[in-house]
Amino acid sequence: MEHSALLARLGTKALVVTGAHSARANGSLADVEAALRKEGIAYAIYDKVPPNPGIADAREGAAAAIEAHADFVIGIGGGSPLDAAKAIAVLARNQLDDERLFQNAFPNAPLPIAAVPTTAGTGSEVTQYSILTNARLETKTSIASESIFPKVAFLDAAYTASLPLRVTVNTAVDALSHAVEGFLSVKATAFSDGMAISALNLLGAALPKLSGDIGPELRQSLLDASSLAGMVIAQAGTTAGHAMGYSLTFFKDIDHGRANGLTMAAYLEFLADQNEPKLSRLLAALGIPHLGALKELLDSLLGEREGVSLAEIKKYASISIKAKNIGNAPKKMAEGDLVAIYRASMKIV
Numbered sequence: 001m002e003h004s005a006l007l008a009r010l011g012t013k014a015l016v017v018t019g020a021h022s023a024r025a026n027g028s029l030a031d032v033e034a035a036l037r038k039e040g041i042a043y044a045i046y047d048k049v050p051p052n053p054g055i056a057d058a059r060e061g062a063a064a065a066i067e068a069h070a071d072f073v074i075g076i077g078g079g080s081p082l083d084a085a086k087a088i089a090v091l092a093r094n095q096l097d098d099e100r101l102f103q104n105a106f107p108n109a110p111l112p113i114a115a116v117p118t119t120a121g122t123g124s125e126v127t128q129y130s131i132l133t134n135a136r137l138e139t140k141t142s143i144a145s146e147s148i149f150p151k152v153a154f155l156d157a158a159y160t161a162s163l164p165l166r167v168t169v170n171t172a173v174d175a176l177s178h179a180v181e182g183f184l185s186v187k188a189t190a191f192s193d194g195m196a197i198s199a200l201n202l203l204g205a206a207l208p209k210l211s212g213d214i215g216p217e218l219r220q221s222l223l224d225a226s227s228l229a230g231m232v233i234a235q236a237g238t239t240a241g242h243a244m245g246y247s248l249t250f251f252k253d254i255d256h257g258r259a260n261g262l263t264m265a266a267y268l269e270f271l272a273d274q275n276e277p278k279l280s281r282l283l284a285a286l287g288i289p290h291l292g293a294l295k296e297l298l299d300s301l302l303g304e305r306e307g308v309s310l311a312e313i314k315k316y317a318s319i320s321i322k323a324k325n326i327g328n329a330p331k332k333m334a335e336g337d338l339v340a341i342y343r344a345s346m347k348i349v
């Protein structure tokens with residue numbers, strides 16, 4: 001409410017984009033509606049974003065935006081509604097087939113976007129990425145365009161207070177994967193490294209405390225880390241963890257953050273074997289003495305690994321090696337390297 005005037009700068013009619021339940025349960029939707037009423041901004045609500053939304057979901061939301069004559073979009077939720085809001089903002093202003101949607105050049109500027117994260121992990125509120133499930137390619141594909149950076153993000157950890165422990169852990173691991181992959185990306189800069197180190201400091205302190213009761217300070221720390229790590233990947237991109245994680249999500253329905261965490265230790269061991277020089281700085285920023293201790297921490301957070309067959313692993317590796325973000329890894333990766341990382345990370349059945 002305090003910052004409601006920031007919304008008035010974006011337009012006069014909003015489409016509020018969210019999922020079916022959580023934004024109502026955690027109070028964020030009511031706060032956004034109150035802020036809109038205070039500013040005299042008309043709005044419509046599109047609350048049909050499913051987990052891992054696809055292109056068809058974004059098209060449906062864009063039709064709602066057009067029907068409502070919305071001139072800006074407010075995304076409320078975890079990564080799924082926020083990413084959907086960005087794609088809706090593009091499609092409400094541009095008639096694009098699926099292929100052109102992912103070419104990142106839009107004839108008309110997308111609608112302006114405000115973001116209200118209600119989980120602490122995706123960082124989508126501060127990135128130019130919209131990641132959508134692509135049924136044709138059997139993975140996730142992303143729109144990456146500076147035109148879909150949210151104009152404003154509201155970070156209130158109170159909206160994350162009621163998240164179950166499992167969601168809190170998985171999303172925190174997503175934030176960790178952004179800081180880790182972005183820090184070790186070939187596109188990393190001194191600026192993105194500064195934010196990555198800050199995120200790793202916060203996460204190194206927070207992750208061992210993620211069991212049982214999670215108080216407001218720890219929640220704010222996770223949300224701050226998540227947005228810092230989001231700014232890291234906005235600059236430096238993600239790398240192999242996300243590329244490999246998409247197959248685990250698409251084929252095994254494993255949560256996005258968890259999927260990235262499952263392969264993280266083996267990916268870092270792959271880099272350690274090749275003497276990646278930034279690994280020691282990464283561990284120091286986390287306050288973790290050696291890679292084995294990070295693996296133990298991840299094991300304690302993630303628990304038992306899901307079972308996959310070798311045939312499945314080969315399929316996932318053949319898909320992941322084609323992902324654009326594989327090229328951001330600091331060491332060249334071959335399909336066989338990905339097979340080895342999946343094998344070391346999953347339970348083979």
Ligand SMILES: [Fe+2]
Nearest residue numbers: 122174242256
């Ligand atoms: Fe992610």
